[in-house]
Amino acid sequence: MKKAIVIGATSGIGRSLSEILVHNGYTIGVTGRRLERLVSLKGNDQEKIHYCQMDVQDSTTVESICNKLVHELGGLDLLIISAGIGQENRSLDFSTENNVIETNIRGFTCVADWGMRYFKEQGHGHLVNISSIAGVRGNGVAPSYNASKAFQINYLEGLRLNADKWGAGIHVTDVRPGYVDTDMAKGDGLFWVAPVELAAQQIFNALKRKKKVVYITKRWSIIGLLLQIIPYSILRKIG
Ligand SMILES: NC(=O)c1ccc[n+]([C@@H]2O[C@H](COP(=O)([O-])OP(=O)(O)OC[C@H]3O[C@@H](n4cnc5c(N)ncnc54)[C@H](OP(=O)(O)O)[C@@H]3O)[C@@H](O)[C@H]2O)c1
Numbered sequence: 001m002k003k004a005i006v007i008g009a010t011s012g013i014g015r016s017l018s019e020i021l022v023h024n025g026y027t028i029g030v031t032g033r034r035l036e037r038l039v040s041l042k043g044n045d046q047e048k049i050h051y052c053q054m055d056v057q058d059s060t061t062v063e064s065i066c067n068k069l070v071h072e073l074g075g076l077d078l079l080i081i082s083a084g085i086g087q088e089n090r091s092l093d094f095s096t097e098n099n100v101i102e103t104n105i106r107g108f109t110c111v112a113d114w115g116m117r118y119f120k121e122q123g124h125g126h127l128v129n130i131s132s133i134a135g136v137r138g139n140g141v142a143p144s145y146n147a148s149k150a151f152q153i154n155y156l157e158g159l160r161l162n163a164d165k166w167g168a169g170i171h172v173t174d175v176r177p178g179y180v181d182t183d184m185a186k187g188d189g190l191f192w193v194a195p196v197e198l199a200a201q202q203i204f205n206a207l208k209r210k211k212k213v214v215y216i217t218k219r220w221s222i223i224g225l226l227l228q229i230i231p232y233s234i235l236r237k238i239g
Helices: 012-023 035-044 059-073 094-122 143-166 196-208 220-229 232-238
Strands: 003-007 027-032 049-053 078-081 125-130 170-177 213-216
Touching: 003 012, 003 059, 012 027, 012 035, 012 078, 012 196, 027 035, 027 059, 035 049, 049 059, 059 094, 078 094, 094 125, 094 143, 094 170, 125 143, 125 196, 143 170, 170 196, 170 220, 196 213, 213 220
Parallel strands: 003 027, 003 078, 027 049, 078 125, 125 170, 170 213
Antiparallel strands: none
16 A cells, blocks of 8 residues: 655645645655644545644654654655745745745755655655646745745756655655645636635646656646746736
8 A cells, every 4th residue: 555645735736746646546644734634634544544633844743754754654665845935025024035935945845855865765656746836936925925936947957866866666756736726826817716625636647657747737837838948028017
């Protein structure tokens, strides 16, 4: 039986992916800060779900909590990082920016590094991170969010380059969603907003195929391509 850990499984994409994994025969370990959400998720499937409350910002506890979950699961094949935050902050309040950096950069790096060291040791495994199409270019509304997602995209490529040298059994998937209908996707002017179940199913399909990079939903790959080539003079009209 396959074993997976989902970081940030209390809501949105992480929760939906957790349900899909269990439905597809995985035993899973789930984390997040909201304990009551973890308890209710386990309530759906007592045998197959283990949980541990975890704040990714607390790098002193991440490793021991992840090790504890692996011990309970009896191994690990797949690590999905879906924990993330983003906030509008044109006024550049530093505590807001710092909170995003602590979660999306420090927290992400701490979990991803732990997972890759584990996979290197055992010779196989699959790291999946939910970054964002936002990481492709800068944005004035939420500068730290886009920049943190750019960090994740670049870092994942570095991890994949390392993994390629470690052998054929270690995979890294960078998932770049457009808008998905979760607590995070708020505000006006949103378009092509995907139902969370559809997004999670497409992510699951992509990870089964060990895709390196995938846009969710598929049509967001067009926007991803456009963002990479449009000049700054156009970007300033939209960002
Ligand atoms: N929704 C979109 O349109 C969209 C688009 C592109 C990318 N994404 C990315 O997708 C990922 C999942 O977001 P979502 O849309 O599913 O939003 P969500 O429903 O708000 O889920 C965010 C998850 O992250 C967890 N989290 C946040 N801060 C945490 C912390 N300090 N420690 C541990 N867990 C933490 C939350 O759990 P707790 O609050 O319980 O800790 C929750 O489970 C994020 O990385 C986001 O940037 C979303």
